[in-house]
Amino acid sequence: MGYSCFTLLLSLAIFFFSFRQSSADLIRQTCKATKYYDLCVSTLKSDSSSPKADGAKALALIAVRAAAANATATNAYLSAQMLSAAASDMRAALKECADRYALASEALKSSSLDLSNEMYDYAYMHVMAAADYPSGCRGAFKRAPGLLIPPEMALREDGLKRICDVVLGIIDALA
Template sequence: MKIIMSPLPLLISLLLLLFLSTHSISISPPPPQNLIQKTCSTNTYYDLCMSSLSGDPKSQDSDVRGLSSIIINLAISNSTNTSSYALSLSSNSTNTSMKTLLRSCSAKYSNASQALRLSMDAIQKNSFDDAFVHVSAAGEYPNVCRVLFRQQPKLVYPPEMMKREVVLERLCVVALDIISLLIQY
């Protein structure tokens, strides 16, 4: 006796296999992007938070503490680079008052960098309140630079310095918002 199989069950099996392979159900944990989104969702500067954290490959393996460190490191980079930038502007200036102001600005951004480094140390020690204070101070140092220029109406605050100041202030706000999450835990 010869058994003849209908091609229909084979066809159905192949279609089912194809469907399952293209629509597989994942039971793996949610991707780290969800932690980034959750962390940034309560942040004052959501877009800056998302772009900064999503753009750093280390964020994919980070917890909230790690995300705060990534933002603080970006702020350290900004303040260090701005300090160097102000110093180079000072070196290129022929106006004595401008040189003095730009050197003061460079020192303020250097102070901001130091405060941010102290905040990193505090985060490592789970001293989130201390980290909050240091980041707050770092965000205020650049304001002194702008105020110094306002006191000298004949001198123009360099537009690039203003842009860098805004970025640093916003990075500090993002860091503060993330540190606030750590304080709540």
């Protein structure tokens, strides 16, 4: 009886190890289709639902959620910065940026729905829009004399564009 219990536990351990291995292989294989392999792998591996992913579409949905979380966090950051900005030009530029990140977040939510419905062209279009919305922040700062885009904003813009590029690579592989 003890032997069969041990055999069962060993079999279960091997099964779970092979499942983990195959999900890691799926992530690596999927990320090869993207522009930022390391970002793709780290983003997907950091999500607790990745081991349950049954294909590239599920991984694309995880990456879209990560991009949407990025856009939402940046919107919240900008909203907080608006409250502490002394100059009205700075507040106006930050508000425009916050609005653009809100639009990016909405576009990514639409992309998620499109992916779920296997409407890959629409999903791609929404992710492209999400990646482009933040570039309007630079214009908002350029229009105000003497304002420069804060370095933190440039980093956040680049981060969203990169994760969107990852999503676009996965969608390309799906289509």
